[in-house]
Amino acid sequence: MTGNSPAVVSASKLGLTFQTNDGPVQALSNVDLTIGKGEFVSFIGPSGCGKTTLLRVIADLEKPTAGTISVNGMTPEQARESRAYGYVFQAAALFPWRTIERNVGLPLEIIGLSRAEQAERIKRTLELVNLSGFEKKYPWQLSGGMQQRASIARALAFDADLLLMDEPFGALDEIVRDHLNEQLLELWERTNKTICFVTHSIPEAVYLSTRIVVMSPRPGRVSDIIESTLPKKRPLDIRETPEFLAIAARVRDGLRAGHSYDD
Amino acid sequence: MNWLKPSWQAVLAVALCLIAVGLGAMSKPEAAALAQPEASFPYPYLVTKGLMFGLLVIAALVSMTRLPAIVEALVLFVGAHLTAWLLITGINGFEGTALAPYFLVLAAAWLLGWRCVAVLSSLRPVANWARTALRLIIPAIFGAWILILWEAITRGAGIPFILLPPPSAIGARIASSLPVLGADVRQTIFKAVIFGYVVGSGAGFLAAIAADRVPFLRRGLLPIGNMVSALPIIGVAPIMVMWFGFDWQSKAAVVIIMTFFPMLVNTVAGLAASGHMERDLMRTYASGYWQTLFKLRLPAAAPFIFNALKINSTLALIGAIVAEFFGTPVVGMGFRISTEVGRMNIDMVWAEIAVAALAGSVFYGVVALFERAVTFWHPSVRGG
Ligand SMILES: Nc1ncnc2c1ncn2[C@@H]1O[C@H](COP(=O)(O)OP(=O)(O)OP(=O)(O)O)[C@@H](O)[C@H]1O
Numbered sequence: 173m174t175g176n177s178p179a180v181v182s183a184s185k186l187g188l189t190f191q192t193n194d195g196p197v198q199a200l201s202n203v204d205l206t207i208g209k210g211e212f213v214s215f216i217g218p219s220g221c222g223k224t225t226l227l228r229v230i231a232d233l234e235k236p237t238a239g240t241i242s243v244n245g246m247t248p249e250q251a252r253e254s255r256a257y258g259y260v261f262q263a264a265a266l267f268p269w270r271t272i273e274r275n276v277g278l279p280l281e282i283i284g285l286s287r288a289e290q291a292e293r294i295k296r297t298l299e300l301v302n303l304s305g306f307e308k309k310y311p312w313q314l315s316g317g318m319q320q321r322a323s324i325a326r327a328l329a330f331d332a333d334l335l336l337m338d339e340p341f342g343a344l345d346e347i348v349r350d351h352l353n354e355q356l357l358e359l360w361e362r363t364n365k366t367i368c369f370v371t372h373s374i375p376e377a378v379y380l381s382t383r384i385v386v387m388s389p390r391p392g393r394v395s396d397i398i399e400s401t402l403p404k405k406r407p408l409d410i411r412e413t414p415e416f417l418a419i420a421a422r423v424r425d426g427l428r429a430g431h432s433y434d435d
Numbered sequence: 436m437n438w439l440k441p442s443w444q445a446v447l448a449v450a451l452c453l454i455a456v457g458l459g460a461m462s463k464p465e466a467a468a469l470a471q472p473e474a475s476f477p478y479p480y481l482v483t484k485g486l487m488f489g490l491l492v493i494a495a496l497v498s499m500t501r502l503p504a505i506v507e508a509l510v511l512f513v514g515a516h517l518t519a520w521l522l523i524t525g526i527n528g529f530e531g532t533a534l535a536p537y538f539l540v541l542a543a544a545w546l547l548g549w550r551c552v553a554v555l556s557s558l559r560p561v562a563n564w565a566r567t568a569l570r571l572i573i574p575a576i577f578g579a580w581i582l583i584l585w586e587a588i589t590r591g592a593g594i595p596f597i598l599l600p601p602p603s604a605i606g607a608r609i610a611s612s613l614p615v616l617g618a619d620v621r622q623t624i625f626k627a628v629i630f631g632y633v634v635g636s637g638a639g640f641l642a643a644i645a646a647d648r649v650p651f652l653r654r655g656l657l658p659i660g661n662m663v664s665a666l667p668i669i670g671v672a673p674i675m676v677m678w679f680g681f682d683w684q685s686k687a688a689v690v691i692i693m694t695f696f697p698m699l700v701n702t703v704a705g706l707a708a709s710g711h712m713e714r715d716l717m718r719t720y721a722s723g724y725w726q727t728l729f730k731l732r733l734p735a736a737a738p739f740i741f742n743a744l745k746i747n748s749t750l751a752l753i754g755a756i757v758a759e760f761f762g763t764p765v766v767g768m769g770f771r772i773s774t775e776v777g778r779m780n781i782d783m784v785w786a787e788i789a790v791a792a793l794a795g796s797v798f799y800g801v802v803a804l805f806e807r808a809v810t811f812w813h814p815s816v817r818g819g
């Protein structure tokens with residue numbers, strides 16, 4: 173925990189049970205978590221352990237069935253209505269009838285920015301994700317990875333202080349992923365945003381995060397929280413240092429312990 | 436033998452020609468003339484008979500040599516259509532006297548026409564204009580052959596005019612009754628159909644939005660909608676005539692009733708068609724009802740809405756024409772059909788049918804063009 177900085181997300185005894193046709197599914201149980209301003213928190217864990225569900229609860233897209241949660245000191249609903257966060261979904265979710273630039277501009281239109289401001293932000297964020305020159309293309313004319321980058325640009329253009337990212341780089345190749353990891357770190361450092369980041373990749377989690385939340389399934393819960401001791405400035409080759417590898421090993425151990433088919 | 440490229444249509448066409456030559460006379464007058472060589476009868480195909488056989492056989496044989504596909508198609512096209520033209524013009528004045536060879540020649544020409552379309556369909560031109568031209572030429576040849584067969588059979592076999600007039604007679608009727616047909620189109624299409632279509636579809640669309648906004652409307656309106664759309668138009672039309680009078684307004688009312696519910700039902704379905712993730716996305720922007728409607732749900736519903744517009748374009752035309760059977764001023768397509776049938780002016784009935792078919796296709800085509808422009812992003816459009 174980052175000392176006395178104000179909590180952006182604070183959850184206690186948080187639980188969520190889905191009522192499905194074949195009985196209740198406990199997607200989250202007893203989650204206690206506090207995320208301070210400016211933190212970069214990664215969520216890692218096996219498929220189905222509730223990472224997406226937790227992000228959706230923070231985003232007020234799902235209502236918890238137990239416990240309490242507050243975002244920026246408000247209920248998630250109030251936070252959503254005050255446009256407190258940007259969300260990158262697991263799939264790109266671009267509108268096929270809009271060009272890439274108009275997709276990125278969608279949230280800006282909704283919050284009612286001026287045309288000039290919109291154009292400026294679209295240009296800047298598309299540059300950030302290396303999609304300059306594709307402004308006039310339609311999503312279905314782009315590869316899956318390019319679509320995902322466009323959806324990241326859309327969230328960045330929205331420019332909220334809290335970024336919720338659900339496996340944003342899952343569909344990208346190693347090189348682009350490295351590049352975007354660097355870009356994201358640089359952006360985070362510069363803007364002091366709070367970022368919640370779901371990933372399946374241990375190196376990615378360790379490279380990016382100030383804190384790594386390891387989750388385990390059935391019921392979905394937080395099984396371990398690992399503080400990173402890495403400095404804030406992180407060149408890509410920090411990934412070969414012993415310190416980095418030690419943290420990665422701890423995350424791996426945490427994941428192993430939580431894996432139900434290991435016992 | 437690699438200069439030979441047989442096709443069953445061409446082989447069969449040559450065979451049919453040979454059988455026709457073997458059978459002899461093309462028509463009854465010709466048979467009579469052959470029976471009494473000393474008397475001189477006028478009979479059809481006096482000079483063109485040999486020409487027709489020659490054309491068919493040469494075109495069929497040439498088409499089977501190894502030629503560029505486009506040349507082959509051209510040879511077949513000329514052979515088939517020139518023969519058909521000679522055949523149809525030749526029977527003029529001798530309607531109903533055709534014998535078996537007449538129909539064999541027709542069949543042979545048709546086979547060559549078929550082969551011509553088959554060759555054209557297998558062409559894969561690179562240039563855009565050529566592809567567009569092909570897309571137009573192939574259905575045009577198809578349609579032309581429906582008319583050719585219709586004309587040649589009704590005239591050759593002498594089918595009674597009342598049963599089925601030849602297309603040339605219908606065409607002549609259209610040409611000579613343009614003012615009447617124009618007045619009918621103005622009355623039925625430009626007044627009743629267009630007005631009813633716009634108001635009915637527009638009202639259905641607005642009702643769908645209202646039903647989407649107010650849940651109890653959705654639960655109440657849709658079942659009633661299904662019931663009203665099942666009302667028989669035969670029952671509704673006379674009532675509308677009593678309510679709104681004889682003029683076009685009562686027909687427009689029938690069209691409104693017929694087009695309202697397809698639009699309502701399709702739009703309601705379309706508004707539910709946007710994906711969960713897209714709606715969640717709009718929620719994360721705290722987007723209001725109307726913004727979500729205009730930026731996400733209506734664009735996503737566009738394919739459904741256009742579907743309703745296309746269905747309605749046909750329904751509106753049928754509704755307006757049928758409604759005119761129940762009382763109109765003395766103008767209108769439905770009125771004309773019902774009175775001319777009574778007077779046995781079948782060619783006029785067919786003329787109205789042709790005009791209605793043409794108007795319906797144009798109407799549908801215009802809506803379909805708009806659809807392509809608006810839903811260009813939909814997989815069913817961009818994939819094509
Ligand atoms: N809407 C829903 N209705 C019922 N069950 C759900 C629903 N959403 C998620 N679940 C269940 O909740 C559990 C957690 O799902 P969640 O999507 O949060 O997993 P995840 O950790 O994001 O997995 P992945 O890494 O594969 O994305 C799963 O068992 C899933 O089946």
Ligand SMILES: [Mg+2]
Pocket residue numbers: 223224225262338
């Ligand atoms: Mg997930």
